[in-house]
Amino acid sequence: MERLERIWLTLWDSFNSARKLKLALAFVLAGLLLATAFGIYWSFEPDRFDVSEQARQQTAMESPVTGAHTVATLIHLTETLLEKPGGYLSNDMTPPGIWLDNIPSWEFGVLVQVRDMSRALRKSFSRSQSQSTEDPALAKAEPLLHFDHRNWILPSTESEYRKSLKLLYDYRKRLIDTQQQDAQFYARADNLRDWLGDVSTRLGSLSQRLSASVGQRRINTDLAGDSAGRQATVASDELEIKTPWLQIDNVFYEARGTAWALIHMLEAVERDFGDALDKKNARASVRQIIRELEATQGTIWSPMILNGTEFGFLANHSLVMASYISRANAAIIDLRDLLSQG
Template identity: 90%
Template sequence: MERLERFWLTLWDGFNSGRKLKLFLAAILAWLLVAAAVGVYWSFEPDRFDVGEQARLQTATEQPVTGAYTVTTLIHQIEMLLEKPGGYISNDILPPGIWLDNMPAWEFGVLVQVRDMSRALRKSFSRSQSQSTEDPALAKAEPLLHFDHRNWILPSSESEYRKALKHLRDYRTRLVDTDKQDAQFYARADNLRDWLDDVSTRLGSLSQRLSASVGQRRINTDLAGDSAGRQATVSSDELEIKTPRLQVDNVFYEARGTAWALIHMLEAVERDFGDALDKKNARASVRQIIRELEATQSTVWSPVILNGTEFGFLANHSLVMASYISRANAAIIDLRDLLSQG
């Protein structure tokens, strides 16, 4: 009888242990499914926003002053980086954020344009000439936005970017206050051309990285423009350049984030620099650049970024993106030339 009891007790204990293990595994599986669903939701890119509406809403005026559109657009883009679904993901160290790579790449594309615009505000847009004093709020905001985008503690990236927001809002508050003259915005063609020069450089690099998804043989131009002797020895060598397969989607989404940010910035620039653009007959050029960049925001129906060969059976999303980026960059180069003309 005792043996029989021990047998049933052992069997019952084994059943209980097995049930606990199954419950534990089921809980892990449920958590993974929820985390995956949340990760998919966090990976949705933010929608476009109305630049004019945001400027009127945040400045509480029907006719914002010159510069308010550009500054408000910059502020709102930073706000969206921090407050979109999932918040700022690039420095996450826990699931599901740590598993995601497309959204952090998109965030970095936006952040680079935010940094370039903040530098343009500090260096050019807010100063009448090279020897004039820079705005103190902008001088504090720019280095804060250049803080490491992957730092998660002591201090976190978000905390530094929020500090930059405070300084940018302070500059905007003083800018829209018509009773004071301690904040200025100079919507001149030369200032706009300087910013466009940075934009063109960024787009040129992105176009090359996107095109390298299938591998390219290029002439080494590292010393282009250098002395003839050194150039002759270097430029004759060919380089094989190819983006690693696991980085192809990251470059693609960085380009989409870059284009998303530039669309809004150019829409703001068209409003703030309207007079300068009209004098140069350049307003249509700005709208054409926006049109080219808008094509980069089309819905990606494939669950993965395809990397087919140039004329292969499968599509190559990176080459399509490179085409739009290159055309926008060519239009920007033409616009810079137009703005430099007397």
């Protein structure tokens, strides 16, 4: 009898163990499926927004003052990084955020343009000349946006960027207050040309990195213009440059984020710098740049970023993106020349 009881207890324990194991596996599987669903949802890029509508909403003015479109766009781009589905993902240390790399790369592309615009606001747009005093809120906001974009604790990246947002809110509040004169926005052609110089440099670098997806032999231009005595030898003048396979999609999505941010910034600039652009007959040039950048936002029908050769059987998404970026950059260079003319 005791033997039968022992056998029965052994079978019952085995049954319970198997059931617990199945339950645990079911929970793990359900968790993975849920994380995958959230990961897919969080990977959708934010939609375009109307910069004029944003300026009216943020300023509560039907006809916002000069500079309001640019400042409102900068604020909304920063808010989008923090408040889009999933929030800010570049510093996530838990699933599914830690598994994602495309949308963090997109975030970095947007962030670089936010940083460049905040610097332009601080050193050019808000100052009448090089010897004038910089705006105190912008002087604090710009360094905060340069905080490490991957830091997750003590302090977190999000907390530093939110501090910067509060300072940008302060500048916006003073800018739209017609009773105060301590916040200004100088929509001059030379200021716009300086910012476009930074944009051109960024796009030029992105174009080269995108083109390197298939591997390229390039001439080493690091010592270009230097004395003949310091030039590299002919044998070392050529460099083999190829983007690592695991980085190809990251560079692609960084370019997507950069272009997405620039589309909105250029739309805001067109409104705030309208008079300066009209005097130089340059408004059409700005719209053409926007048109070129809009082409980078087309729907990606492939489940992954393809990396075929230049004239191979498979498409190369990076080379297509590089083409659009290069054309936009060429148009920006022409626009800067136009703005420099008297």
